[in-house]
Amino acid sequence: MPELPEVEQVRKTLIPHVVGHKIIRTEVFLDRLVQYPAVPDFIQGTVGKTIRAINRRGKYLRLELGDGFYILGHLRMTGALIALPASAPQPPYAKLKFTLDGDENLWFTDIRTFGTLYLLQDGGSYKVNGYETLGPEPLSKEFTVAYLEPLAHKSRKPIKTFILDQTVIAGLGNIYADESLALSRIMPTRVANTLSREELKVLHEAINKVIAQGIANHGTTFRNYQDGDGKKGDNQNHLLVYSRKGQPCRFCGTTLVQIKVGGRGTVYCPKCQK
DNA sequence: CAATAGCCCTGGTGGC
DNA sequence: TGCCACCAGGGCTATT
Incomplete structure (x- = not known):
């Protein structure tokens, strides 16, 4: 059950594998995973973009794509984002694949399929129910x-x-x-x-x-739960x-x-x- | 408005 | 050993 520490660990472990790499191809195996926009628009909007950074807010991950675009993801109960060598076979429960320009790909796997992904622009997070009303982060100066x-x-x-x-x-x-x-x-x-x-x-x-x-x-x-390297906590x-x-x-x-x-x-x- | 029950979903488990 | 009801629970929706 990914909560803040698990999502933070996923963020940290994914950085060396995906930041600086371009998405060459996006394949969606479970349409329900992509909440916004429609799947063809999600695919079109992600292909050709370079992942510039990965941020976290609460249990959400943000893959920054530049020009104000970002992929917002929530792992819910059993979702996982994992980087695997291009030569690796499709992992179990694969629901989405980002083929990257290096020798690794980024997969979203999910057993119970509660996970969600969005492609958004700056100012578009109102489309994600509950995102803008998130309270302060533990360990932050706002949390007192x-x-x-x-x-x-x-x-x-x-x-x-x-x-x-x-x-x-x-x-x-x-x-x-x-x-x-x-x-x-x-x-x-x-x-x-x-x-x-x-x-x-x-x-x-x-x-x-x-x-x-x-x-x-x-x-x-x-x-x-596993991190971006497929390792347990x-x-x-x-x-x-x-x-x-x-x-x-x-x-x-x-x-x-x-x-x-x-x-x-x-x-x-x-x-x-x- | 606030609290809560129901729902989504699949794999692992405990009881018989 | 095999079957099956039940549980795990984040967050949204419907209901009280």
């Missing part, structure tokens, strides 16, 4: 307790649902939300507006720490609670419990988290 406090104060959502809201914070998903709450010792079901300023301060710090650790460990791989070996239902809490040894919060599987320590 002073920013978080008034929003939390007026929200009656469970705190986990609140921090998963991409308009509040960009890039947190189910794994890092559970981890942030475990590190800050806060119950995921607590209503957001019941958190004290001190608790929000602890949570804010925990979010930054958990995201920074995820990036440092090259992301978390459970099932399908290491962060799954450092998790406090996610996927550890029934196992002992790393702080107190109490058996971790799984519940549902906002329809999402949620693991927490019933003793540490209050």
Whole structure:
């Protein structure tokens, strides 16, 4: 499940393979992947363009094509962007192929086909639902307790649902939300507006720490996530609670419990988290 | 307006 | 061993 650290790792690993290379040919094997514009226009608009840079915003990747054009991609659950040698066979679950001018090609693979791609120009991101309303990035100077406090104060959502809201914070998903709450010792079901300023301060710090650790460990791989080199992350070996239902809490040894919060599987320590 | 249930989708898994 | 219901969940849409 690519969240901010995984998407950042994909970005970093793709750079040496694709930046500076021209798209010679674009093949779409699953039309649904391309959300905008129509597939023939997407193909026509990408062929001949050189990938100048790769940026990230929340869980979105941006392949900058110059002249204000860019490909915007979201991997959702099982999407992957991967660079492979031109001689390599088509990878499993291939949904799109960019043939590049070097000796490598860029593939979009996706098992569950929730992933999305757009070809946009500057000013065109309003076409992507939810992109322009993304909240600040963890670890950025805009992401502060002073920013978080008034929003939390007026929200009656469970705190986990609140921090998963991409308009509040960009890039947190189910794994890092559970981890942030475990590190800050806060119950995921607590209503957001019941958190004290001190608790929000602890949570804010925990979010930054958990995201920074995820990036440092090259992301978390459970099932399908892989980076631009096809490599898995290491962060799954450092998790406090996610996927550890029934196992002992790393702080107190109490058996971790799984519940549902906002329809999402949620693991927490019933003793540490209050 | 806010919260929530349903939906998209496929592979892995647990139970019988 | 084989079958099958169920679960994983990001984000949009419909409903309450």
